[in-house]
Amino acid sequence: MTAIDFYFDVISPYAWLAFERLPQALEGHSVNLAYHPVLLGGVLGHWGQKGPAEIAPKRDWTYRQVAWLAAEQGTTLALPRPHPFNPLAMQRLALACAPAGGTPNRRVVERLFRHVWCRDGADPNEPQGLAELQAELRPWRDPHGAEVKAELRARTESAVASGLFGVPTLVCRGKAFFGLDALAMLAAFLAGQAWFAGPAWDDAGAQPPGLQRPSR
Secondary structure (H helix, E strand, O other), X not given: OEEEEEEEOOOOHHHHHHHHHHHHHOOOOOEEEEEEEXXXXXXXXXXXXXXXXXXXXXXXXXXXXXXXXXXXXXXXXXOOOOOOOOOHHHHHHHHHOOOOOOOXXXXXHHHHHHHHHOOOOOOOOOHHHHHHHHHHHOOOOOXXXXXXXXXXXXXXXXXXXXXXXXXXXXXXXXXXXXXXXXXXXXXXXXXXXHHHHXXXXXXXXXXXXXXXXXXX
């Protein structure tokens, strides 16, 4: 059985769409999926990047694209308001639903994603809704406790140190596949496509740096 690590933040509509698409994309392969909550804001901050929804024209395009992608793959997607929002509470809850050092199961992750993306524009951080979500999931640990807070921060830092730059990212046999559109590439890798057996993967990632824009 092949181990796959799925890094996610519920703030990302692409992570939700990839999560829903995973069973179809990985059909026919024997895999063991581990779900890793990280903070996308921390990841982007490390690399000095803004999220798609923080750039006005890209924000409009992102929402249109994910709405179309959701319709194409038959996945419910109702944009929460506001978006972006602070995902800390839900990412901490995800971790709290696993013992220290463990990962949440698929049911927990799906419930968290649905809390964000399947409630007709509701605020994901509305206090009563969050309280009901926590009561339903019955976490092992206190999501507001120092242990869980520190663990989420450490996991995000560890993911960045390994080269993670966004979500969703799936890591399999030392190779990282970023984005919803990388699911087909991951499936080809699992199927033993010859391209991955040769030097193409390493060669494509070994290009020398080109023009560097000055920081502002």
